[in-house]
Amino acid sequence: MRTKLFQFKALLAILLVAALLPWNQANAASEKPAFDPFEKSIDEIANALDTNQITSEELVEYYLKRIEAFDKQGPAINSIITVNDKALETAKKLDAERKTKGPRSKLHGIPFVVKDNFDVVGMPTTAGSVALKNDYPSKNAFTVQKLIDAGAIVIAKTNMSELAASYGRLGYSSMGGLTLNPYNLNRDASGSSSGSAAAVAANFAVFGLGTDTSGSVRGPANVTGLVGIRPTLGLTSRSGVVPSALSFDVTGPLARSVEDAGIVLSVMAGTDKNDKATQTAHHYVRDYAKSLDASSLKHARIGVATDFFGDNAEVDAIAKQAIAKMQSMGAVAVPVSYSSQTKYLWTPILGPVGDAEFKTQFEKYLGMLPAGGPKTLQEVIDISESPEVANSATPVNPGRLEGLKTALEKADTLNSKEYKKIVHKEIPNTRKEIMDIMKKNKLDAIVFPTMSCPASNRFDKEDPTYVCTAYDTYAASYVASATGFPEVTVPAGTVEAGVPVGISFFGPAYSEQKLLSLAYSFEQATKARTVPKNTPELP
Template identity: 80%
Template sequence: MGKKYVNLKALLAILLVVTILPWNQANAEAATAPFDPFEKSIEEVAKALDSKQTTSEELVKYYLERIEAYDKQGPAINAITAINEKALDTAKALDAERTSKGPRSVLHGIPFVVKDNFDVVGMPTTAGSVALKNEYPLKNSYTVQQLIDAGAIVIAKTNMSELAASYGRLGYSSMGGLTLNPYNLNRDASGSSSGSAAAVAANFAVFGLGTDTSGSVRGPANVTGLVGIRPTHGLTSRTGVVPSSLSLDVTGPLARSVEDASIVLAAMAGTDKEDAATKDASKHVKAYAKALDASALKKARVGVAVDFFGDNEEVDAITKEAIAKMESMGTEVIRVKFSDRTKYLWTPALGPIGDAEFKSQFEKYLSTLPAGGVKTLEEVIKISESPEVLNSKTPVNPARLDGLKTALEKAETLNSDEYKNIVNHVIPETRKSVEKLMKDNDLDAIVFPTMSCPASNRFDKEDPTYVCNAYDTYAASYVASATGFPEVTVPAGMAEAGVPIGISFMGPAYTEQKLLDLAYSFEQATKVRTVPTHTPNFK
């Protein structure tokens, strides 16, 4: 009896060992398996770096391989204008620092891309203009430096609409040509932060930086399935960024999730003594990602801006489905309408402000660059009209060139009664109008389709499947631009053409946390984002 019992115990022990060995082996293999960065979040990449599943050097090599495979060959997305030749050395140094001192932040050793109107030392700042191809800044822009200080790595600079204005050629520049949408190569990636958006969507980096004057972060994010944030005007610095119109310009993140965008926003925002608009920024910056609330929509009251429907059936249907989803989660939804002036602000406000401000602000920026380079708008126009540029493969968009000439002519309007009236009366009155609408209806946010039509045709290739009845598909973006209010766009669905459609949450100044909570709540409940078909994982 005792012998049988002993044998039984031995048998059980053997069975236990046989059972545990494969489990331990599987876990050991999982721990030592190569880390695949494809579609991974900032937190996932940071954990892989902390656990030594990967290194920053390996990450940089991975993204450079993807850029090599997909940017200028294969689908030829054409999002990248320049590779940071120091990225690998920086990654190695940050790996060594992680080992000796630990990570600086969750962004330590994580690669990102930068729109080519941000200054990055060692790389030219062209803003898409071939006239600026040899302009090398002396220091990093404030926001880029904030991210570098947090340990992030600039891996590349990205294409953009020339000098941040598209004039019918979205995502096209004389410096970089045309950026394509990685979801549909017959469609554009919007503008002007097209390159950063396409690069992040295509997994050329973990996140990207863009600038937004009248929709230049939100539009590209919308059509490439990303989360884009236009922060409150003055929350993020514009120092070391080629200006378009400082009354309207902001810098903001583009990322594949609300959480990632929230992490980047907190890292890049803050008071910059060289940008007076940011004097109160540090009082308002929060650790947005740590406080994200997936249940935010259950207790929210939102207004649906009905002014921006009716231009495309698919966009309307997807937006209405998104609103129905919110209601099913407990959100109280009411219809709201903007005033006649507020629902279209380009002609009465944004256009004239941009024309008046561009020349003086642009030339002030040029004065910060080393001696010997281009210093005036007239010089840029002259180079743009030169036979060398006009006869190149990527001449300046003729309409953009006309726009530069208009800005040259209207620079004197900076002191005009019209300009002063817009800045001192039209803009403040618009801001008060939107604040009153929200207060009267007790709203947490105003919701609308980010763009009223899907990603549009490339300027150089007709796509008969594109339908848009809009006078201006970007009109909804102008409200946040004119008021200086924050807006977050988040993926909501896919059009039949295979391009993403997004919805926006907009609110009063410095309500980023609330808007991000609502966007996060929607994102987690729907999870509609898909991977671009033309830049799949090749690992």
């Protein structure tokens, strides 16, 4: 009898523990710190992952929900071309790895977006062209691989101006349609890295990758309230990236803060045996974020590039206010002016070099892809002009199509006297001019509004509030492109239409650390970045 009573009591105790277990688990779950990734920095997210406030799997789910809520519905920002269907699986593996081995780096388990001209295994590289929709690369782009090796997760590939050139339709492609500016849906997100910029601004990922030939990282960052870095030509690899013109092409990060952009640049930069331009890069790579100095402007001498003012009163006012703020912090501002040619480098340098280089370099890239897709520029043009594409909802931009035909015709100019003169004389002369200005005035950097006008009207919709008297609002960007020198854009303010405006810090080759510190000093003093109202925090 006693044995049965003992057994009954033991069973009762087991049932009581079992009954309490779900309550204890629920109670424990309720005590778990709630971490909201919205607008958080890399450091904040890395710390949350380290302290088990969130998992990488939960982080990926969070950004996928935001993409679902805002990218193709709601405001329909339309920044994403392809979502990585392996992102969650990768996140789970990285969570398990963190438990057994610890994090690989600060980026371990952190999602990022990639402009769709970077190769990512398992996802097509379309560069925005429907002609390349079935081109699946066999290996990752060098910079993508470096970030993956550091534990970062590609969550999606982003829309862009088709084959990295806008021709009046900024952020539009036959593959992805038009990307909108999350700050004002009547305005564009510039080009050609529009998708990456809009996605990071809208909190679809922690940071993004873009490419910059003539302003394609800086312009989009400028109009979406981000920090964008065009690194020194040769600091970051271009292998595994669809080329536009390798005399000017660079890869660079887009992020919501200078510190985040610096962290990403430190990881992605370096020597790549498949990109000769980077052969000495390893000598220059720094831990950029670690050395940021908020007091950098205190003793700085900055040149103010006066040639790039006068096209929009609001932009001028924000830029002048920014310079006045730098002066109040201790910086000395020195007005500087460029030669008549350097004021507008598209016609004498960027345009003709781009036309000469594109076909040869593009076809070399296509030749490295697995069989099945187009291998020549002519094939891409033929597909782009086919009735199927021409009559689709997103036909190729007619201006872009004409640009491809021009590149086809001018490919033979790669060995011309004009091309050689530009590469061997005009580009070095432009570099010398900038260095002479900096040396003569003892400058730490040259500053100017990144673009001389705010984000422009989307090509398919008029916005009468847009005012711009510029012949080319991107003219200031061409100086860094032609010289191969670095430029950092950082938010400086917002115009009445609600779109952000940035200011640029520009300097000699491999001066990234100094430029980032100056930008950081300005950023910390002004806190000018705002959050886009069209993609708010989810409830």
